[in-house]
Amino acid sequence: MTDVPTTPRPAPTPLGSTVLGYPRIGRDRELKRAVEAYWAGRIDQDELRRVGASIRSETWTGLLEAGLGSVPGNTFSYYDQVLDTAVMLGAVPDRFRRLGLDPLDTYFAAARGRGDAAPLEMTKWFDTNYHYLVPELGPDTEFSLSDDKPVAEYREARALGVTTRPVVLGPVTFLLLAKRAEDAPEDFTPLSLLDRLLPVYERLLTELGEAGVEWVQLDEPAFAADRSEGDLAALRAAYDRLSAVANRPALLVAGYYGDLGPALGVLADTGVEAVAVDLVAGPSSVDDLTGLSGLRTKTVLAGVVDGRNIWRTDLDAALGACATLLGVAGSVHVSSSAPLLHVPYDVRRETRIDPTVRSWLAFAEQKVAEVVLLERALTGGTGEVAEELAGAREVLAGRSSAAGRNHQVRAQIDALRPEHRTRGDYEVRAKAQQDKLGLPPLATTTIGSFPQTDDIRRARALRRAGRLSEDEYRRRMRIEIERVIRFQEDIGLDVLVHGEPERNDMVQYFAEHLDGFAATEHGWVQSYGSRCVRPPILHGDVSRPAPITVDWSSYAQSLTDRPVKGMLTGPVTILAWSFVRDDQPLADTAAQVALALRGEVRDLEAAGLRVIQVDEPALRELLPLRAADRAAYLSWAVDAFRLATAGVSDGTQIHTHLCYSEFGDVIEAIDGLDADVTTIEAARSRMEVLADLHEIGYRRGVGPGVYDIHSPRVPAVEEVTGLVEAALAAVPGQRLWINPDCGLKTRGYPEVEPALRALVSASATARAALAGAE
Ligand SMILES: Nc1nc2c(c(=O)[nH]1)N[C@@H](CNc1ccc(C(=O)N[C@@H](CCC(=O)N[C@@H](CCC(=O)N[C@@H](CCC(=O)O)C(=O)O)C(=O)O)C(=O)O)cc1)CN2
Ligand code: MET
Numbered sequence: 001m002t003d004v005p006t007t008p009r010p011a012p013t014p015l016g017s018t019v020l021g022y023p024r025i026g027r028d029r030e031l032k033r034a035v036e037a038y039w040a041g042r043i044d045q046d047e048l049r050r051v052g053a054s055i056r057s058e059t060w061t062g063l064l065e066a067g068l069g070s071v072p073g074n075t076f077s078y079y080d081q082v083l084d085t086a087v088m089l090g091a092v093p094d095r096f097r098r099l100g101l102d103p104l105d106t107y108f109a110a111a112r113g114r115g116d117a118a119p120l121e122m123t124k125w126f127d128t129n130y131h132y133l134v135p136e137l138g139p140d141t142e143f144s145l146s147d148d149k150p151v152a153e154y155r156e157a158r159a160l161g162v163t164t165r166p167v168v169l170g171p172v173t174f175l176l177l178a179k180r181a182e183d184a185p186e187d188f189t190p191l192s193l194l195d196r197l198l199p200v201y202e203r204l205l206t207e208l209g210e211a212g213v214e215w216v217q218l219d220e221p222a223f224a225a226d227r228s229e230g231d232l233a234a235l236r237a238a239y240d241r242l243s244a245v246a247n248r249p250a251l252l253v254a255g256y257y258g259d260l261g262p263a264l265g266v267l268a269d270t271g272v273e274a275v276a277v278d279l280v281a282g283p284s285s286v287d288d289l290t291g292l293s294g295l296r297t298k299t300v301l302a303g304v305v306d307g308r309n310i311w312r313t314d315l316d317a318a319l320g321a322c323a324t325l326l327g328v329a330g331s332v333h334v335s336s337s338a339p340l341l342h343v344p345y346d347v348r349r350e351t352r353i354d355p356t357v358r359s360w361l362a363f364a365e366q367k368v369a370e371v372v373l374l375e376r377a378l379t380g381g382t383g384e385v386a387e388e389l390a391g392a393r394e395v396l397a398g399r400s401s402a403a404g405r406n407h408q409v410r411a412q413i414d415a416l417r418p419e420h421r422t423r424g425d426y427e428v429r430a431k432a433q434q435d436k437l438g439l440p441p442l443a444t445t446t447i448g449s450f451p452q453t454d455d456i457r458r459a460r461a462l463r464r465a466g467r468l469s470e471d472e473y474r475r476r477m478r479i480e481i482e483r484v485i486r487f488q489e490d491i492g493l494d495v496l497v498h499g500e501p502e503r504n505d506m507v508q509y510f511a512e513h514l515d516g517f518a519a520t521e522h523g524w525v526q527s528y529g530s531r532c533v534r535p536p537i538l539h540g541d542v543s544r545p546a547p548i549t550v551d552w553s554s555y556a557q558s559l560t561d562r563p564v565k566g567m568l569t570g571p572v573t574i575l576a577w578s579f580v581r582d583d584q585p586l587a588d589t590a591a592q593v594a595l596a597l598r599g600e601v602r603d604l605e606a607a608g609l610r611v612i613q614v615d616e617p618a619l620r621e622l623l624p625l626r627a628a629d630r631a632a633y634l635s636w637a638v639d640a641f642r643l644a645t646a647g648v649s650d651g652t653q654i655h656t657h658l659c660y661s662e663f664g665d666v667i668e669a670i671d672g673l674d675a676d677v678t679t680i681e682a683a684r685s686r687m688e689v690l691a692d693l694h695e696i697g698y699r700r701g702v703g704p705g706v707y708d709i710h711s712p713r714v715p716a717v718e719e720v721t722g723l724v725e726a727a728l729a730a731v732p733g734q735r736l737w738i739n740p741d742c743g744l745k746t747r748g749y750p751e752v753e754p755a756l757r758a759l760v761s762a763s764a765t766a767r768a769a770l771a772g773a774e
C-alpha cells in the first residue's frame with residue numbers, strides 16, 4: 001500500500017465507455033497532405049494548423065455524438081506522440097534548439113533532420129507497424145514543462161462543447177522508450193532521471209486540474225513487456241507520487257499490447273483511480289485481476305474491443321469478461337483494448353470489399369459503436385440490446401462457417417515434410433552460385449525499390465480511376481523498368497533490380513494478387529510521420545491463382561546481361577503488415593502464405609532469375625513482447641521463410657533483407673533463415689550487427705547497409721568508404737556485399753544517384769586494396 005496519503009477530492013464523474021485513442025491522420029489523409037505541403041513550402045503554418053484543428057474537431061464531435069461516456073483528448077499529433085511528449089517535457093536535444101527555428105519547425109527538424117542536425121532515431125513502437133522517434137537523454141538533461149498541448153487541446157475541445165480526457169504518455173514508459181544521448185556515459189540509463197522528471201508531470205497534473213480536467217489518461221504500455229524489478233519499483237514510485245498531487249484530475253493508467261503482468265498489482269496498490277487493461281492481447285489479465293484486492297476501490301476499463309485488428313467483436317464473450325471483472329473491481333467500463341491508432345476510420349466506405357467479408361469487419365467508427373453498445377448491455381442488461389446482440393451473433397456464426405476454406409491448400413500443407421524446408425549444404429550452394437554468377441568480392445546491389453516518382457503514382461491513380469487502360473499502365477511501368485535498369489548499369493552496380501515501380505506497397509501489392517486477402521480503398525493507417533499504409537485484410541485460406549512478379553522480373557532480366565534479383569515480400573512480413581484472421585494460429589496462416597510464395601520463387605527460378613530476394617523486414621517486429629512466447633514464434637517464422645525459399649536448386653541465390661530493428665534478440669533466427677545473402681540495416685548503428693553475427697558463427701553472405709536511406713542526406717564517398725572498411729574488419733570481402741540500408745522508394749533521384757555512385761566507388765576502392773594485398 002502507498003504510505004503517502006492521497007489528497008481528498010470530490011469523486012470524479014464515472015468514466016463510462018471509452019476508447020484509448022483514435023486515428024489522427026484525417027479520413028482522407030488530410031494531415032499527410034497538409035504536412036507534406038508545408039514541408040514543400042506550398043502552405044504556411046496557419047493553413048497547416050487549420051487542417052489540424054479541423055481533424056481534431058471532427059474527431060471530438062464524432063466521438064461525443066457516437067455516445068462515448070469519455071472522449072479521449074490530446075491524441076492528435078503533427079508527427080509522433082513520443083516526440084510531442086519530449087517537446088512538452090523540454091527534452092529536445094540541443095542540436096535542434098541551436099537551429100534557432102520556431103517551435104513547429106524545431107519539432108519537424110527533430111523528426112526529419114535539418115542540415116548537419118541528424119534526426120532523432122526512429123524505431124518500432126512495440127510490436128506494431130507504427131514508428132516513434134526515440135528521445136535522447138543524458139545526465140545533463142533538465143526537464144521543464146515547456147509546452148501546454150494537453151491543456152490547450154482540452155480547452156479547444158471545451159470550446160466546441162466536448163469534455164475530453166487528455167491522453168499523455170506516462171513518465172515511466174517515456175523513460176523506458178528513450179535512449180542514452182551519444183555524449184552520455186556508457187553506464188547512464190534514462191530511467192535514472194525519474195526523480196527529475198516527476199516534478200514536471202506533477203506540474204502538468206496541477207495545470208490540468210486548474211483547467212478543470214476531471215480525468216487524465218497516462219499510458220504505460222512498456223509494462224506489457226517483461227520488466228525488471230527496478231522498472232516495477234519506478235512504476236510504483238511514480239504513481240505513488242503522482243497520486244499525491246493536490247487538486248489533480250483523476251488518474252487512469254492504461255497498459256496495452258498485452259497483459260500488464262506484475263505491473264497490474266503494483267498499480268492496484270497505488271492511489272490511481274483507474275486502470276485500463278487489454279483483454280484482447282492479454283486475455284489472462286482477467287484471471288490476474290481477480291486476485292488483486294487493491295482493485296476493489298478502483299475503476300477498471302475492460303479493453304474487450306480489439307484496438308489492433310479489424311474483426312467485429314464477439315459481444316457475448318466480451319460481456320462475459322466484463323461480468324467477471326464486476327466482481328473484482330469497484331466499477332467496470334467498456335473500452336478498446338488499445339488506442340485505435342492502428343485501425344482505419346470507417347469500413348462503410350469499403351464498397352469494393354465483398355459484402356459478406358465486409359459484414360465481418362469493424363474499423364474505428366464501428367468499434368466505438370461496439371464499445372457504446374457493450375456499455376449499455378453492461379449497465380442496462382442485455383435485454384435492452386438483445387436485437388443488436390443477436391445480429392452480431394449471426395454474423396459471427398456466418399464468419400466461422402464460411403472462412404474461405406481451401407481444401408487443396410490444406411491438403412498441401414498437411415503433406416509437407418522437413419525436406420520442403422531444407423536446402424543443401426551452404427558451401428556447395430556457394431560454389432554453384434559463384435559458377436553461375438561470377439560476382440567480384442564486395443559485390444554491389446540495392447534493396448529493391450527505386451524512387452516512386454509522381455509519374456508512377458499518377459499512372460496508378462489514373463488506372464484505379466479507370467482513366468488508363470491496363471495495357472497502357474503496363475507499358476508505362478515497362479518504360480520505367482528499362483530506365484531503372486539502364487540507370488543501374490550506368491552507375492555500375494553488380495546485381496540489378498527492376499525497381500518495384502508497379503507496387504503500391506510491398507505487402508498490399510502481394511495481397512492484391514493472392515486469394516484469401518481483401519484490399520481496402522480508404523483504409524489508411526499511420527506508419528510514421530506523414531507515411532501511411534493500407535494493411536490488407538487476410539480473411540481466408542491463402543493461395544496464388546497465378547504468377548505475380550514473373551513478367552516484370554523476367555522483362556527486367558531480358559534487358560541486361562547482369563543478374564537481376566527477383567523481389568518478393570516474405571510470409572512473416574506479409575502477416576505483420578496485414579490484418580490477420582484471428583480464428584486460427586498465426587503459424588498456420590504463415591504456412592499458407594509461405595506455400596503461395598514458394599510457388600512464386602520457383603516460377604522466378606524457372607523464368608531464369610538467378611538471384612531472388614525474399615524480404616523479411618518485420619521478422620523482429622512480430623517478436624512477442626514477453627520472452628516466454630518468443631521461441632515458439634521464432635520457430636514458425638523461420639519455418640515459414642524456409643518453406644517459401646527452399647524449393648530452388650543450389651545454384652539459385654536466395655537473399656533476404658531486414659531493417660528497422662535491433663537484431664540482437666533475433667540474431668539466431670536470422671542465421672536460421674539459411675539465406676545465402678542477408679542485407680541488413682546498419683549505417684546508423686555503424687555496423688554493430690556484424691559483431692553479433694560473428695559471435696554466433698554466421699558464415700554466409702552479408703550486406704550491412706552503408707547508406708542510410710531514412711534521411712535525405714547524401715553520404716560522401718569517404719563516409720561510405722569508412723563504413724565499408726569497418727565492415728571488412730568483421731567479414732571477408734568474398735562474403736561482403738555493399739548496398740544501402742533499405743529500398744529507395746521514399747527518396748528522390750537527386751539524392752539516390754550521388755549516393756549510389758559513392759557506394760560503387762567505395763566498393764571499387766576496397767576491391768583494389770584487397771587485390772593489392774593478395
Ligand atoms: N506496409 C508497409 N509497412 C512498412 C513499410 C512498407 O514499405 N510497407 N516500410 C517501413 C516503413 N514504413 C513505411 C510506410 C509507408 C511508406 C510509404 O511510402 N507510404 C506511401 C503510400 C504508399 C502507397 O500505398 N502508395 C499508393 C497510393 C499513393 C497515393 O497516395 N496516391 C494518391 C494519388 C497520387 C497522384 O495522383 O499523384 C492518392 O491515392 O490520393 C500507390 O503508389 O499507388 C505514403 O504514405 O505516401 C513508406 C514506409 C515499415 N513498415
Ligand atoms: C521495408 S523493407 C523494403 C524492401 C523492398 N524490397 C524495398 O526495397 O522497398
Ligand SMILES: [Zn+2]
Nearest residue numbers: 617659742743
Ligand atoms: Zn528495408
